[in-house]
Amino acid sequence: MIKLTEKPIDTQEVLRQVSSTQAGAVVLFLGTTREFTDGRQTLSLNYECYANMAKKQLTELDAEAHERWPLVATAIVHRIGQLQLGEASVAIGVSSAHREDAFEAGKWLIDTLKEVVPIWKQENWADGTTEWVHPMIETTQIRPSPPKQPIDKAE
Amino acid sequence: MKVKVKLFAVAKQLAGSETVSVELPDDATVLVLRDAISDQHVQLRDVIQRAMIAIDTEYVRNDAAVPVDSEIALIPPVSGG
Numbered sequence: 101m102i103k104l105t106e107k108p109i110d111t112q113e114v115l116r117q118v119s120s121t122q123a124g125a126v127v128l129f130l131g132t133t134r135e136f137t138d139g140r141q142t143l144s145l146n147y148e149c150y151a152n153m154a155k156k157q158l159t160e161l162d163a164e165a166h167e168r169w170p171l172v173a174t175a176i177v178h179r180i181g182q183l184q185l186g187e188a189s190v191a192i193g194v195s196s197a198h199r200e201d202a203f204e205a206g207k208w209l210i211d212t213l214k215e216v217v218p219i220w221k222q223e224n225w226a227d228g229t230t231e232w233v234h235p236m237i238e239t240t241q242i243r244p245s246p247p248k249q250p251i252d253k254a255e
Numbered sequence: 256m257k258v259k260v261k262l263f264a265v266a267k268q269l270a271g272s273e274t275v276s277v278e279l280p281d282d283a284t285v286l287v288l289r290d291a292i293s294d295q296h297v298q299l300r301d302v303i304q305r306a307m308i309a310i311d312t313e314y315v316r317n318d319a320a321v322p323v324d325s326e327i328a329l330i331p332p333v334s335g336g
Contacts, residue, residue, distance in 0.1 A: 131336050147335065150263055150328055153312035154335075178335060190336050210336060218309070218328075219335025220264035232265040233334040237305050 101175040102158045104149060109177050114193040117175040123195035127202040129210055131190040133183050141226035145183045150218040154178070157217045165194075165209055169201040176209065178219060189221075256281050258321065260292060261328040262299075266306065269298045279321060285310075286317040292329070299329070306331045 101117045175193040196202040221233045259274045277291045293300045307330040
């Protein structure tokens with residue numbers, strides 16, 4: 101199962117998707133929204149994606165995981181939109197006959213997702229500022245020009 | 256040819272719009288596209304240096320061609336998960 105959703109992630113559904121009598125191990129990874137990053141306090145987060153490409157990339161990662169490890173089933177769900185603290189932004193479920201494969205594949209899936217899948221996080225800081233998070237770019241050094249149109253009306 | 260480039264996250268914020276139009280020679284490569292975006296939309300000059308380009312939802316290298324009528328997107332470093 102590959103899914104992008106604006107609703108809270110149903111983790112039981114993710115587990116159901118990967119549970120099987122062929123599996124001796126089921127691993128569930130949840131990425132959750134953290135309150136403090138380097139001492140700065142977050143109030144909430146927004147996630148934006150390039151939906152067509154993100155789905156395609158996730159499907160490719162999923163297929164590659166199945167090629168690399170003998171897995172029974174996989175499920176990847178990413179939340180889009182506004183998230184409150186503590187909510188899951190991503191869920192990855194992996195099942196396999198033996199636990200090593202499920203742990204390794206699950207770690208590879210989340211690590212690779214964070215590197216390649218076109219999804220972006222915006223921090224809404226407690227000091228009232230907002231900031232897009234882009235590894236390798238100091239976005240605070242980029243001075244935004246005033247938007248010509250409301251950014252929320254995207255797509 | 257004139258192409259539209261989809262923008263996301265900080266690139267969308269900097270441009271103040273979801274897409275920008277870019278004028279290109281007909282046989283343009285991705286490298287030519289990058290330079291054209293920098294020249295024609297100076298507010299994206301910093302971010303384009305760290306961004307990837309996707310054509311028809313696949314990442315492409317700088318020497319790839321930009322086909323007519325393709326879906327072009329500027330992908331700033333991703334931060335999902």
